[in-house]
Amino acid sequence: MRIDAHHHLWKISRGDYGWLTPEAFPDIHRDYLPADFEPLLKQCGIEKTVLVQAAPTLAETQFLLALAKTTPFVGGVVGWVDLAASGATDDIAALAKEPLLKSIRPMLQDLPDDDWILRPELAPAVKAVEAHGLRFDVLILPRHLPHIAKFIARHPTLPMVIDHGAKPQIARGDIEPWRTELRAIAQDHPRLCCKLSGLVTEAAPGWTVEMLKPYVGALLDIFGPKRLMWGSDWPVLTLNGDYATWYQAAQQLTGFLAPEERSDIFGGTACRFYDITN
Numbered sequence: 001m002r003i004d005a006h007h008h009l010w011k012i013s014r015g016d017y018g019w020l021t022p023e024a025f026p027d028i029h030r031d032y033l034p035a036d037f038e039p040l041l042k043q044c045g046i047e048k049t050v051l052v053q054a055a056p057t058l059a060e061t062q063f064l065l066a067l068a069k070t071t072p073f074v075g076g077v078v079g080w081v082d083l084a085a086s087g088a089t090d091d092i093a094a095l096a097k098e099p100l101l102k103s104i105r106p107m108l109q110d111l112p113d114d115d116w117i118l119r120p121e122l123a124p125a126v127k128a129v130e131a132h133g134l135r136f137d138v139l140i141l142p143r144h145l146p147h148i149a150k151f152i153a154r155h156p157t158l159p160m161v162i163d164h165g166a167k168p169q170i171a172r173g174d175i176e177p178w179r180t181e182l183r184a185i186a187q188d189h190p191r192l193c194c195k196l197s198g199l200v201t202e203a204a205p206g207w208t209v210e211m212l213k214p215y216v217g218a219l220l221d222i223f224g225p226k227r228l229m230w231g232s233d234w235p236v237l238t239l240n241g242d243y244a245t246w247y248q249a250a251q252q253l254t255g256f257l258a259p260e261e262r263s264d265i266f267g268g269t270a271c272r273f274y275d276i277t278n
Helices: 034-044 058-069 088-095 120-131 142-154 178-188 209-223 243-253 259-274
Strands: 003-007 048-052 074-079 101-104 135-138 160-162 193-196 228-230
Touching: 003 228, 003 259, 034 243, 048 058, 048 259, 058 074, 058 088, 088 101, 088 120, 120 135, 142 178, 178 209, 193 209, 193 259, 209 228, 209 243, 228 259, 243 259
Parallel strands: 003 048, 048 074, 074 101, 101 135, 135 160, 160 193, 193 228
Antiparallel strands: none
């Protein structure tokens, strides 16, 4: 099964996408709904997807779950919970009753404190995520890696995936210390997975496959195909590319691998991690 392990859908009039303003992102400040996405999936032969939150509200997570129930290609939803709220464990328990809810993702990259995730008061909520059989999506930038290493060490049995390869600064050509720090985390925590996604957005305009190659190569070397999953990050992707071009670039960048290894990256890993069965 070919899976896009990371994309978004949104409806602007809902009003809780604080980052998505017409001033900051005029090119994607409009609705993106299943009918907009399905033709792109068919073009690339994608059978299932993982729909990921884009607003830090429970209301948006409920909106995504409702969409998923009527959208056959969505195999799972990554939602949001305020881990610091007094009712966080109750919110997690309620969301976990939804079979399509697979993971929780705090928007760590947008928080003012880089070490926010290490706050002791978050521990009950994080433990509840694991207790209810959910996973944890890690949305970070390279500067967060030292903090997330400590977080993973505190919760070694919680299934986690790093979104967008921790967003290396491709446009600047920076690969260190991102590569070394990510490698250390992956070696210490062999169950940790990573998404081969979001790289196009971090690249300079007019990016080429050769520009992405060192970063994709690093992720392949660090995680291996069984811990790496391809995602589009659509429609954010469209800020610096298009769906088919990124899909073909990823195919090209992994073309030297054995067929079964490519099968893991383009479906198998996401299927296992998110428990997508049909």
